[in-house]
Amino acid sequence: MKTRVLTGITTTGTPHLGNYVGAIRPAIRASQDPNNEAFFFLADYHALIKCEDPDRIARSRIEIAATWLAAGLDPERVVFYRQSDIPEIPELAWMLTCVTAKGLMNRAHAYKASVDQNRVKGEEDDDGVTMGLFSYPILMAADILIFNAQKVPVGRDQVQHLEMARDIAQRFNHLYGGIEPWFVLPEAVVDDDVATLPGLDGRKMSKSYNNTIPLFEGGPKALQSAVARIVTDSRLPGEPKDPESTQLLPIFKAFASSAQIDEFIDDLRQGMAWGDAKQRLAYTIEQELAPLRDMYANLMARPDDIEDALAIGARKAREQAGPLMARLREAVGLRNTITPIAKARSKRKKAARFVTYRDEHGQFRFKLVSSSGVELAVSLPQAEPKQSGVVMRQLQQRQEDVTVESEGADQYVVVIDEQVVAYGLPCQDPVRRDEMMELTREALSEVSDAGQ
Numbered sequence: 001m002k003t004r005v006l007t008g009i010t011t012t013g014t015p016h017l018g019n020y021v022g023a024i025r026p027a028i029r030a031s032q033d034p035n036n037e038a039f040f041f042l043a044d045y046h047a048l049i050k051c052e053d054p055d056r057i058a059r060s061r062i063e064i065a066a067t068w069l070a071a072g073l074d075p076e077r078v079v080f081y082r083q084s085d086i087p088e089i090p091e092l093a094w095m096l097t098c099v100t101a102k103g104l105m106n107r108a109h110a111y112k113a114s115v116d117q118n119r120v121k122g123e124e125d126d127d128g129v130t131m132g133l134f135s136y137p138i139l140m141a142a143d144i145l146i147f148n149a150q151k152v153p154v155g156r157d158q159v160q161h162l163e164m165a166r167d168i169a170q171r172f173n174h175l176y177g178g179i180e181p182w183f184v185l186p187e188a189v190v191d192d193d194v195a196t197l198p199g200l201d202g203r204k205m206s207k208s209y210n211n212t213i214p215l216f217e218g219g220p221k222a223l224q225s226a227v228a229r230i231v232t233d234s235r236l237p238g239e240p241k242d243p244e245s246t247q248l249l250p251i252f253k254a255f256a257s258s259a260q261i262d263e264f265i266d267d268l269r270q271g272m273a274w275g276d277a278k279q280r281l282a283y284t285i286e287q288e289l290a291p292l293r294d295m296y297a298n299l300m301a302r303p304d305d306i307e308d309a310l311a312i313g314a315r316k317a318r319e320q321a322g323p324l325m326a327r328l329r330e331a332v333g334l335r336n337t338i339t340p341i342a343k344a345r346s347k348r349k350k351a352a353r354f355v356t357y358r359d360e361h362g363q364f365r366f367k368l369v370s371s372s373g374v375e376l377a378v379s380l381p382q383a384e385p386k387q388s389g390v391v392m393r394q395l396q397q398r399q400e401d402v403t404v405e406s407e408g409a410d411q412y413v414v415v416i417d418e419q420v421v422a423y424g425l426p427c428q429d430p431v432r433r434d435e436m437m438e439l440t441r442e443a444l445s446e447v448s449d450a451g452q
Helices: 017-031 044-050 054-070 088-097 102-106 109-120 136-145 156-176 219-228 248-253 258-269 274-301 303-332 340-345 385-397 430-450
Strands: 003-010 036-043 079-082 151-153 187-189 353-358 364-369 375-379 402-406 412-416 419-424
Touching: 003 017, 003 044, 003 054, 003 136, 017 036, 017 054, 036 044, 036 054, 036 303, 044 054, 044 136, 054 079, 054 274, 054 303, 079 303, 088 136, 088 156, 088 303, 102 109, 102 156, 136 156, 156 187, 156 303, 219 274, 248 258, 248 274, 258 274, 274 303, 303 375, 353 385, 364 385, 364 430, 375 430, 385 412, 385 419, 385 430, 402 430, 412 430, 419 430
Parallel strands: 003 036, 003 151, 036 079, 151 187
Antiparallel strands: 353 364, 364 375, 375 419, 402 412, 412 419
8 A cells, every 4th residue: 555645835935946955856756656645735725824915825826836847746646736725624624623722732833932932022922923823733734634644744843743633633533533543643754864955155045044046036047146156265266175164065966966076076176266166066056957947937837737737636635535524524413414394395315426527638537426425436538428428328227247346455446347447536444445335336226226
């Protein structure tokens, strides 16, 4: 079974070179691991906590999505979506809020830091503290738990929030869980080996220090200009340089081959001028960034392509989140009940059904939807709508030839005459897979009865 890994992407500001080397590039490489099922989301609800500029929020969402896509994130391989496109996330956040102790939130580092700052200034503890800031860890827990992510790459400053997500999940499981818990307990993944690039002044590259090197913004000239401003010592051309004492080297190492690094170090020791070293650094960085920058520019010129990629991700994400959310509503008592008056007005119960549609590639498909609205299976794509119609009629009229079979620990398929015609939605474990298979059989029986 694949490991489900979830990565949140902040949507404020414009990514810089340090973000690319320390977060974007390694995350994209990790997403290509066939043993991982990778989820990436733009945390635009979280951005509202810190930013009250609507134009900046809107611009940043597009820029950051374009950056990740240009850097190689494959929306066909991963689930790439905007947080705000998944309504199940805030719905789950409210359910989790209702079982989370205020005392737990009081201990959150971000909240305590705000309180400490207010006390230093002689102000009320909660001055300027919004409920968004205070309850931020609950929304983060919902981001993770709605997909039952097993691993979440985070910085050390976010480890406490992962621990809170585990506490909240355990509390919900205790209150509403049955034989099987609703949520798996996520694990924080902290990579202490992630490269941290120095900025122009030698401190960690950060927007807070105003010492960043742009990733795409401003093109090659902006990159060259920034590299030229990197602080070096006063040694003249021809004087030997100490490679280990200059911040040029760690940046160069992030983009160069081993042979190039050895040559760079040797040339510095032989007295290469700082200006020449900076030109070589800028050239080496540009070799990697130039094609990515072109892709970024193309994406920014075609925002509809970005929206299409995010729409694909949102659909895949909701296919995962929707069934779980439906079961959670049942668990907490938010069931779909029908009053006697509603029964009198209703002539018949809504039955399981097929829903036809065209996918993002223009192919024709249909979904099998239960009487309660849960998506159970999605058909294989067909070039013509009548081909989908033939398969639906076969499912209705040849019930004796239809089987629902497991495929691995977390998947199932619908089969006619030993031919797979539809795939079930991925399940978190074999127990849930078996439950969904039984629901699928019941729904197929209902559509068969309706077709007679």
